[in-house]
Structures are given as structure tokens and as C-alpha cells.
Amino acid sequence: MAKHAGIARFTFNWGLATWRTLYCEGLKPNSLVLKKFFNNHVKPVYPWMKEPGICQKVTQYAFEHLGRAFGNFFSGRTSYPKFKKKGQHDSFTIDASGRPIPVGGSRLKLPTLGWVSTYEGLPHVTTKKFTISQEAGNWYISFTYEIEPKVTPKSLDFVGVDLGVKQLATLSSGLVIANPQALRKARQKLARLQRQLQRKLHGSQRDQRQKLRLAAAHQRVKNIRLDATHKATTYICKNHAVVAIEDLNVSGMMANHKLAGAVADANFSEFRRQIEYKAQRYGSCVVLVSRWYPSTQLCSNCGQQQPMSLNARVYECSACGFVADRDFNAAVNLAQYARVAKPSLDTEG
Numbered sequence: 001m002a003k004h005a006g007i008a009r010f011t012f013n014w015g016l017a018t019w020r021t022l023y024c025e026g027l028k029p030n031s032l033v034l035k036k037f038f039n040n041h042v043k044p045v046y047p048w049m050k051e052p053g054i055c056q057k058v059t060q061y062a063f064e065h066l067g068r069a070f071g072n073f074f075s076g077r078t079s080y081p082k083f084k085k086k087g088q089h090d091s092f093t094i095d096a097s098g099r100p101i102p103v104g105g106s107r108l109k110l111p112t113l114g115w116v117s118t119y120e121g122l123p124h125v126t127t128k129k130f131t132i133s134q135e136a137g138n139w140y141i142s143f144t145y146e147i148e149p150k151v152t153p154k155s156l157d158f159v160g161v162d163l164g165v166k167q168l169a170t171l172s173s174g175l176v177i178a179n180p181q182a183l184r185k186a187r188q189k190l191a192r193l194q195r196q197l198q199r200k201l202h203g204s205q206r207d208q209r210q211k212l213r214l215a216a217a218h219q220r221v222k223n224i225r226l227d228a229t230h231k232a233t234t235y236i237c238k239n240h241a242v243v244a245i246e247d248l249n250v251s252g253m254m255a256n257h258k259l260a261g262a263v264a265d266a267n268f269s270e271f272r273r274q275i276e277y278k279a280q281r282y283g284s285c286v287v288l289v290s291r292w293y294p295s296t297q298l299c300s301n302c303g304q305q306q307p308m309s310l311n312a313r314v315y316e317c318s319a320c321g322f323v324a325d326r327d328f329n330a331a332v333n334l335a336q337y338a339r340v341a342k343p344s345l346d347t348e349g
């Protein structure tokens with residue numbers, strides 16, 4: 001698997017470097033042309049890529065990923081593609097030339113690679129391709145399969161979700177979902193592991209082991225954060241027919257250094273991504289509220305708009321005297337925005 005990930009990395013990096021060179025020479029490269037050239041002229045030079053037991057699909061998908069990376073860059077979603085580094089997000093994708101592959105249980109047969117055992121049991125389904133990745137010394141498999149969306153009974157028609165730094169989310173129903181603040185709690189441990197790593201001889205066995213320990217500690221932070229986000233988004237989409245959520249400018253907030261650490265911890269964009277796909281799965285719909293809608297400035301009781309400083313935690317309306325928690329007030333405004341945007345559901349009750 002490490003060998004396959006290495007080939008994927010080499011191919012991606014070759015493609016990226018060649019793309020850059022061609023672009024500097026005034027040409028317009030694309031991943032298909034690069035792939036053809038690579039297969040005909042580069043692959044034959046490196047016999048280790050064609051060793052028996054190596055799935056040749058790996059290079060094909062590496063070019064697909066390169067094309068997607070540039071596509072994301074051209075559409076302004078991400079920054080310019082970066083070179084892959086060994087040991088950081090090692091991954092590769094393989095398939096069985098379009099044939100469906102059965103999975104299920106704790107053993108599965110990968111194309112070319114053969115039988116592997118998994119730690120967790122897999123659902124009994126069929127899929128067309130696998131992506132295998134390595135993180136903190138463990139290997140993970142991911143694949144897609146089709147499911148029927150399950151419409152769950154909804155306890156509430158409209159809900160506004162305000163994502164925060166202090167709290168993970170505040171709902172207009174009054175529920176506050178706490179932020180696990182995994183990074184803040186683990187910061188001391190991470191700093192200690194980092195210091196210990198600096199004392200190790202570079203490239204030694206102990207250095208390698210310490211790197212794994214540090215990676216595992218980082219992964220734990222990430223997992224705790226993801227777990228909290230998954231639980232919150234599942235609850236929201238299962239129990240509410242219309243979910244209103246702010247279309248936050250996450251990259252803009254990250255540029256503001258004061259907020260950056262806390263925002264990264266709260267994981268806004270992942271939250272929204274999960275809300276969107278889980279809404280489909282559980283039969284609810286999502287209303288994205290424009291980031292220019294003044295949800296924190298409006299009074300959710302009388303509709304008056306007044307300026308709110310960034311650190312004011314409580315909303316006090318100067319017109320009607322309404323007092324509420326800042327995030328709760330914003331969540332109620334988001335729900336009201338959705339009620340106007342989706343009036344049909346309201347009458348159905």
C-alpha cells in the first residue's frame with residue numbers, strides 16, 4: 001500500500017511540475033494530455049512502477065486528482081495545487097475497470113492487491129472504486145455506494161443554526177451544542193510531543209516513532225472534532241424539515257488571525273458540508289442564508305436593526321427591550337429568514 005501511495009505521489013508531483021513548466025512556456029496543459037505523455041514516455045523509464053502486484057490504475061487516478069485540483073483552483077475554491085509530501089495524506093485510488101466490486105464483513109478483495117482484512121466490519125454492498133489512505137500509521141479505506149434516502153419524521157419545521165466560536169452551534173429551538181475544543185485541551189500534550197521530537201536524531205528509529213506519536217495526537221484532536229460535528233449535523237437534519245444556515249465566508253474568517261485558531265477548531269465548512277449531504281439523506285432541505293444578511297444585528301422580536309460589537313454576548317433591543325443571547329437571537333433570525341424563503345412548508349403544518 002505504501003508503494004502504491006508512493007507511485008500516486010510521484011505521478012501527481014510529476015504532473016504538477018510538468019504542468020507548471022508547460023504553463024510558463026505559454027502552453028495550456030490539461031491532465032488528459034499529461035497522462036497520455038506520462039504513460040507513453042515516463043512510465044517506461046521507471047520500471048518500479050510496472051512491478052508485478054502494482055495496480056496500474058493508480059497513475060490514472062493521480063492525473064484525475066491533479067485535474068480536479070486545478071479545476072478547484074481555477075474556479076477559485078482552493079489555492080494553487082501543492083506538491084505531495086511523503087507521509088502527509090498518503091493515498092491512492094484503484095478500481096476494477098468499471099466492474100462492480102462486492103464488499104462486506106471484515107475481509108475484502110482489492111483489485112490487484114488481493115485480500116485485506118479490516119478492523120471494522122463493512123456494510124454488504126457493491127462499489128466501483130476504492131481510495132486507500134494512511135494517517136498516523138493506520139490505513140483507511142473509503143468507497144461510495146448508493147443508498148435510498150430515508151425520510152425521518154420531523155419534530156420541527158424550521159430551524160436556524162448559528163455556528164459559533166464559543167459554542168459549536170446554537171439552534172433557534174433553544175438547544176446549544178457545546179464545542180469540544182479538542183485542540184485547546186490537547187495543546188499542552190502536542191507541544192510536549194513536538195519538543196520531544198526536536199530532540200530526536202533526524203531519520204532515526206526513535207525519530208520515526210515520535211513522528212507517529214505526534215501524528216496520532218493530532219489525529220485524535222481531529223477525530224473528536226469530527227465526532228461532535230457528525231452528531232450535531234445528524235441531529236439537526238433528522239429532526240428538522242428546513243434548516244437555515246449562514247453561508248459563511250470561511251476563508252475570509254481564517255485570514256483574520258485572531259479568529260483563525262478558534263474557527264479552525266469549530267470546523268465551519270465541514271459542518272456545512274455535512275448538513276448539505278445529510279439533509280438529502282434524511283429528507284430535509286437547507287436554506288443558505290447570504291453572509292450579508294444581518295442575522296446578529298436584527299432583533300428577532302420586533303425586527304429592528306442595530307449595530308452589534310464583535311464581543312457583545314447579549315442582544316439588547318433598543319426599540320422593544322427584548323433581551324437574548326447573541327447566538328440564539330441570530331439563530332431565530334435565520335429560522336425566520338427560512339420561513340420567508342420557504343413559505344409553502346409553513347402552511348402544510
Ligand SMILES: [Zn+2]
Pocket residue numbers: 299300301302303304317318319320321322
Ligand atoms: Zn426589538
